[in-house]
Amino acid sequence: MTVEEGASDANLLNSSELLKKIDKLREKNVGKHVPLPQLVVVGDQSSGKSSLLESLTKIPFPRDLELCTRYATQITSRRETESFVEICIIPAPDASLGHKTKVQCFKKTLKGTDDFRSEFPAILKEVNEYMEIRSDLSSKDGSVFSKDVLRIELCGPTEDYLTVIDVPGIFRDPTDGITTDNDIELVRDMVKNYIKDARTVILAVLPSNVDIATQEILKLAKDYDVNGERTLGVLTKPDLVTEQSAKAALCSLVLGHKRPLTLGYHLVRNRGADDNDSFDHGPGERMFDTNPWSSLPRDRVGVQALRRRLGELLGQITEREFPELRKDLKIQIDLCQQDLDRLGPALQTEHEQRAFLSGIARRFQNFARAARDAHYSEDAAFEHSDFRLLTHIVNLSDLFNLVFEEKAHLRCFEHPALDTDKGKQGASGDKPPNACKETKDWARLSAKQNETYESLDPSNFPELEQIISRGTGTEDPKRGIKPWIEELYLNSRGLDLGTFGGTILSSAFKEQTIKWELMTREYVSNIIMVVHRFLCTALGKVCANRQLYDRVWSSILDDLLERYKVAMSQALFLLSVERNRRPYTLNDYFSDNLQKMRGARVARMLEGNARGEMRKNDNGHWASSGNKVVDLEAVKEAAINQGNVEHVKEEIHDILWSYYKVSRKRFVDGVYMQAVEHCLLTGPESPLEAFSQDWVINLTADQLEAIAGESPVAKARRASLMQKVEELTAALLILKF
Structure with a gap:
């Protein structure tokens, strides 16, 4: 081989502009962010992987103890003006924190690749100690294999652009x-993890002196490279094949006549266990000039051809994967930006902190x-029912009003007529015991109550435990108000002629309203929970991340609790004003109700003695006028027949009923307007105003920092994400030009 050919071979892998990129x-x-084109050497144990790796990287891997086959070794060659080698250990993703800390401490930098090659065996023993791998396989201390990765980076002016991974041999x-x-x-999982990526060229190492059908690595490679576009079979140890039939079978493989691969097979002669470190591939591969190897194409035999x-292959895969590589880089940048946005x-x-907050x-x-005023069209989030604050409050308030009207009195009032209170059929006393208002509103709001109550579980708001309460349900009013009034009167009367003492009415009203406190506490508690739930979800909506939410929430929570208490x-x-003060009102509604009640009572007493009035019509005939007539004597008799106790009892009942209606309406309106509307919704000290710009302005510098x-x-x-974005952006620029 000429000097020019040798130089060409040495620079072959870095001749492509794509590989340079x-x-x-x-x-x-x-x-470390996206997979890059690389070579991975895989095969069975003792298949010749280490020797092949040495041929490709010129690193003399020891083979007696197979020190480099107990973990993955990543070897990267990079072109630099000066020669040096950097070695480190990449801990396994699932390693313990202590183990990660330990192996990350292992770092070595050697000047010159010659020094590295001479010190390499000793370095491997030190690596084994850091990874806690047995150097003596007969020992029980340490593990046999490790998922840590030994990373070796060879840099120098004559190094090729290449990354090769050696993984333990499968067995x-x-x-x-x-x-x-x-x-x-x-080991199988390690091999699968490395060969599954589409940007990896799989070098399936197959020893020539064993039956290829027994080598499982080809099946594993096919599982992840179905079309065989990136799997190259490398046949090693041809010098150990002695029989002519076996040599012919190997030639059939290389020529594609038997068990063909898309990328085919390559035949190499590597340094064996008995060869010394000065093994020269040139003389060693002269065997390929002899029969039958000489019949094989020259580009299918020898290390240089490989x-x-x-x-x-690297150039082809790199060119093919370039578009996907750009896409992956853009996806990674977008994901990083999303993480930064969340931060x-x-x-x-x-100033930055105050402006941000x-x-x-x-x-x-x-x-x-917007939630308080029911302007739900202003934000798409209002499609979620928990954000519809005012709607929940109005529904709860309407229901409170209806339930209060039907059940808040201890005993049912009795009515002498059917034509009181604007044409309604009496009040609760005219209906059977335990009856409730049968209206569409009642049915609708009762269903809404059940829906709301299911979502308003006090156990979900432990911070409100000292403020809110949940009743077990309000009992229906009892019957028998007249006997109760009579007993109250007889036990409290004095020297009153035809009347009764004022304390009797106060006592009767206080007992008749004894359920008000429980119902009021439950109503206000429900409103507080609705407001509290809204504040939780609304704050989570506007905060950039959970940490900020937790900090703001913990800062305003005590203030919120005080506002709920108010x-x-x-x-x-x-409630105390209504129940613990003398009954009194300036509302004409009281006297109207009382007069109606008294008139109805007299009408009922006279109804049995009434007769139809007869008048002559225009034709001179007698006909009913539609009016009823009662004799004056019957009126006198009705008044005479009523005893003093009965009279007073009815007076107390009628006054109590008339005043109760006024007080109930006044109280329900007052609770809503003052406790709910003012204290919880629209007032300046409403919980909705707890987190405001004014609140932020008044924070100290230390509070802002916290x-x-x-x-x-x-x-x-943030620093890690920004560095990653910078690296990925630079990578995109490299791929662009």
């Missing part, structure tokens, strides 16, 4: 005291006010 990508550490049967079934699966062939802007100064507060306030206290204050400042973990994450 791939090497530049490796310089930018792009290989089928465990060796007693050395390897196990788990080791078999571990190197040329690998250069062609939010870098906030280094107080103020923007978050502004968006929160805009969203909260709302509950206001409701209980209104809330908006980045944690060390976030800073490190």
